[in-house]
Amino acid sequence: MNYQFAWSVLWSGQTGTWLLQGVLVTLEISALGWLVAVVLGILSGALRTAPIAPLRWLAAAYVEFFRNVPLLVWMFFWYFSMPPLLPNALQDWLLDHSAEFWAGVCALGVYHGARFSEVIRAGIRSIPKTQFEAAVSTGLTVFQAYRLIIVPIALRLIVPPATNETLNLLKNSSVALTISVAELTFQTRQIETYTAKAFEALAAGTLIYLALCLAIAAVMSQVERRVAIPGMIARGRQSGEF
Amino acid sequence: MKRLSLIWLAVMFFLGNAGLVRAETTLERIDKSGTLTIGTRRGSPPFAYVNQGNDWVGFSIDLVEKAIVPAINKKLNKQVKVEKKESTPQTRIPLLTANSVDLIAETMTDTQARRDSVDFSLTFFVTGAQFLVKKGSPIKGIQSIANRRVAAQQGSTNAKIVRERVPTAKLLEFPDQPAAFQALAQGQVQAYTNDGIQLTGLRAKAPKPDDWAVVGEFFSYEPYGMAMRKNDSDFRQVVNVGLMDAISTGLYFDIYEKWFGTKGEVPYPLSAETKRFLQMQVVPK
Numbered sequence: 001m002n003y004q005f006a007w008s009v010l011w012s013g014q015t016g017t018w019l020l021q022g023v024l025v026t027l028e029i030s031a032l033g034w035l036v037a038v039v040l041g042i043l044s045g046a047l048r049t050a051p052i053a054p055l056r057w058l059a060a061a062y063v064e065f066f067r068n069v070p071l072l073v074w075m076f077f078w079y080f081s082m083p084p085l086l087p088n089a090l091q092d093w094l095l096d097h098s099a100e101f102w103a104g105v106c107a108l109g110v111y112h113g114a115r116f117s118e119v120i121r122a123g124i125r126s127i128p129k130t131q132f133e134a135a136v137s138t139g140l141t142v143f144q145a146y147r148l149i150i151v152p153i154a155l156r157l158i159v160p161p162a163t164n165e166t167l168n169l170l171k172n173s174s175v176a177l178t179i180s181v182a183e184l185t186f187q188t189r190q191i192e193t194y195t196a197k198a199f200e201a202l203a204a205g206t207l208i209y210l211a212l213c214l215a216i217a218a219v220m221s222q223v224e225r226r227v228a229i230p231g232m233i234a235r236g237r238q239s240g241e242f
Numbered sequence: 243m244k245r246l247s248l249i250w251l252a253v254m255f256f257l258g259n260a261g262l263v264r265a266e267t268t269l270e271r272i273d274k275s276g277t278l279t280i281g282t283r284r285g286s287p288p289f290a291y292v293n294q295g296n297d298w299v300g301f302s303i304d305l306v307e308k309a310i311v312p313a314i315n316k317k318l319n320k321q322v323k324v325e326k327k328e329s330t331p332q333t334r335i336p337l338l339t340a341n342s343v344d345l346i347a348e349t350m351t352d353t354q355a356r357r358d359s360v361d362f363s364l365t366f367f368v369t370g371a372q373f374l375v376k377k378g379s380p381i382k383g384i385q386s387i388a389n390r391r392v393a394a395q396q397g398s399t400n401a402k403i404v405r406e407r408v409p410t411a412k413l414l415e416f417p418d419q420p421a422a423f424q425a426l427a428q429g430q431v432q433a434y435t436n437d438g439i440q441l442t443g444l445r446a447k448a449p450k451p452d453d454w455a456v457v458g459e460f461f462s463y464e465p466y467g468m469a470m471r472k473n474d475s476d477f478r479q480v481v482n483v484g485l486m487d488a489i490s491t492g493l494y495f496d497i498y499e500k501w502f503g504t505k506g507e508v509p510y511p512l513s514a515e516t517k518r519f520l521q522m523q524v525v526p527k
Contacts, residue, residue, distance in 0.1 A: 004358070004472075080428055095391060095430055100414065177396070178421065180414035186396070189332050190415075193397045196359040198336045 009195040010204050022187030023208060029104050029183060030170045036109025041116025042155075046146050048117065049124045059117065066114035071175050077180040078103035103184060104176035112169045115169050119161045123154030156227040163220035167213050184208060268344050268477035273318050280306055281329030281343035285419055285426065287443045288507040289367075289466075290348045291501045299325045301501040302347040302468075305366060305485065309493060310345070310468075313484030330396030330417075334360050338471050345481065347469055349440065351399050352467035361474070362467035363481045364523045366494075368516050370460025371400040372428065372438040374445060376453060381433045383458030387411045393422040393431040400435045403462045419444060437464045486524040494520070 009015055040062075047059035062174045066074075079100055095100070127150060135145035174185040182190075188205035192198045267300070272278050282303055283290040290300035307324055314322055329337050329346055337343045338360055352362040373392075375381045381390065388410045394401035396415040404413055414431055416422040423444055426434045434441070441456045448454055468485075470478055488494040502510040 006358075026508070079430070080424060083430070084428065092431075099430070178417055180393075180396075180416050180425075182415070186415070189396055192332055192335070193399075194355065194402060196335060196353075196356040198332065198359075199339075202336075 006195075006197055008202055009191065009197045009200055013194075015191045015195070018187040018190055019184070019204060019208065022182065022184035022205075023212070025101075025182055026170070026173050026184040026212070028192045029101060029176060029181060030173045031109065033112065033173065034166060034169055036105060037116050039113035040109065040113030041120050042151060044113065044117040045120025045124065045154075046124030046151055048121045049150075051142060063114045063117050066110050066173065067118075069111075071107060071111045071172055072178060074107035075104060075179050077174055078106045082106075089118060091215075093231075100176070100179045100181050103179055104173070104181045107176070108169060108173060112165060112172070115168075116162070116165055119158050119165055120151075120154055122161070123158035124150055126157060127153055153229065156229055157218060159224040159227065163217060163224075166216055166220065170212060170216065268474050269314075269480065271341070272314060272322055272344065273320070275486065276320065277323045277325050278306075278311065278314060278345065279325045279327060279343045281334050281337050281346045282326050283330075283348045284328055286440065287447060288348050291438075291444075300368070300495060302349070302466075304497045304500070305488065305494070306345065306347045306468075308487035308497060310481050310484035313480050313487065317480050331395070334469065338469060341471075344468055344477070347468050349437065349466055350469055351437075351464045352455070353399060356469070357473065360469040361472050361478055363478065364466040364468055364485055365467055365520075366485055367439070367466040368441040368519065369437045369464045369466070371403065371435055371464065372441055372456050372458045372460060373435050373460040374423075374432040374441040374454055374456055375433045376426075377455045379432065379455070379457075381457065384408060384461040387433060390433065391431040393425050393434040395419065395422055395436055398436065399464065400437070400462060404435060407461070423448070439508070439510055442510055446508045486493045489520050490524050 010019070042063050044059040047055045048063070050059075072136055082103065083094060083099060086094070131153070132145055132150060135149040136142065140148065173183055176183055177186040177189070180186075184205055188201040191201040191204075195201070266274075280303075281302075282298060284292045284298070286300070288300055289302045290298065293299050303326070311322060311324060324386070327337070327343055329348065331350075334343075334346045334348075334350065336344060336357070346360075349367075350356075352365060356362070373383065374383060381387060384404070384407060387404070387408055389412070390411045391414060392404060393414050393416055394404060401413060401415050404411055414425065416425060419436070421442070422431075422434050422436075425431045435493065436444075438456060438460060445451050445454045445456060468481060470481065485494070488497070495510050495517075498512055499506065501507050502512065504511075
């Protein structure tokens with residue numbers, strides 16, 4: 001291959017600062033998007049198993065609509081189609097205050113919320129029906145049974161698939177570059193523009209995503225260990241598994 | 243430990259593999275396959291785009307097909323075909339170095355930084371950065387963009403200059419021309435900066451060209467060149483001979499007239515100065 005590698009472009013000049021800024025923006029947009037997604041996911045996941053049919057339909061409609069439209073389309077929707085619906089003054093204010101960032105948070109939040117919803121529904125479905133009946137028979141209302149018994153147990157059961165969704169969300173945050181959010185992938189492209197060193201820039205981006213994902217996976221694995229409910233999962237942790 | 247050394251071996255193989263075989267020259271590759279593969283654009287009229295008949299056409303593509311291919315044919319003594327692939331500002335250098343394409347023929351500005359990674363042909367078009375705005379906009383050029391929202395294309399030299407010269411401008415960088423234009427049309431940004439000729443092309447293709455204006459003096463110098471893999475001077479020589487012949491025989495100016503003449507896709511008259519510059523790049527036979 002006729003290519004001169006020059007890894008020093010990654011730390012000479014401004015490139016180091018750009019990568020750092022990119023990491024920060026990626027973490028910010030992912031963290032906020034994750035919060036939106038988890039809240040929407042818990043709500044709609046719980047509603048999908050609720051004993052009231054119209055609530056189930058509502059939640060099902062949300063999930064099917066939002067997860068079956070590509071994320072890229074959601075990015076364009078929140079950035080290009082939402083602001084014109086707002087009053088002019090608010091629109092101007094938003095556009096001067098990183099509208100693209102908030103549009104990215106909304107897009108990631110609603111899209112991954114629909115996916116989280118399915119994870120949570122699966123968690124709730126895995127809880128024996130008798131648990132719910134027992135909760136109601138102690139005098140709790142349906143809402144209380146969900147809030148105090150069903151959802152907390154479900155959340156402790158779904159840590160592994162939720163980790164998966166979280167990692168997907170982090171990586172999908174790169175789609176926000178299409179609406180000009182200066183996140184990590186955007187910055188690697190910027191480095192390529194300034195230095196014409198595409199391989200080095202992409203390699204740096206790849207390694208940073210890998211490191212972020214491994215860190216999240218490690219934290220979530222600790223969480224999983226800590227919140228596991230003894231006796232709820234039939235097979236315990238095997239030795240050698242990590 | 244054993245597992246570790248196996249991984250190490252795999253990494254070494256992956257990294258070192260490319261270096262073991264002697265690199266084939268571009269002319270050898272073209273001779274063997276009978277095909278010149280170019281990296282070009284689907285959406286950069288009038289330089290390179292896919293037209294309504296679903297064909298790749300444009301000024302840069304015409305230069306390859308009418309000026310450079312005949313030079314290659316003559317050199318290799320056979321008829322070569324042209325294959326076209328999409329290349330973006332982010333992918334064009336990797337596409338070249340990975341041997342996926344042999345020549346980048348689109349709207350690539352020749353810069354010193356890029357010359358560290360690729361080689362360029364002689365300059366085949368000269369333009370500079372300007373702004374596209376709604377007609378009647380208070381923005382008149384780079385002097386009036388402070389504190390305003392300005393769109394640029396990711397990976398373009400213009401974004402870099404705006405960032406350096408007017409740090410207070412709020413720069414929003416979009417991956418492609420349509421997204422940036424959408425942002426301008428919707429009011430997300432107040433101006434869109436790109437090379438003047440591309441803005442003129444975009445305006446000509448817009449649903450209502452009269453609603454838009456290309457404003458400002460050139461605030462950058464953007465000489466377009468065709469990029470090739472580094473250190474392959476035989477191929478570069480053939481490409482340059484093709485371009486020089488086209489300029490000296492007048493073929494270049496016919497193609498220019500076709501795309502940029504008064505009846506062309508994007509009327510953009512060639513200045514006497516630019517014409518002279520093009521002619522002076524032609525060295526004697």
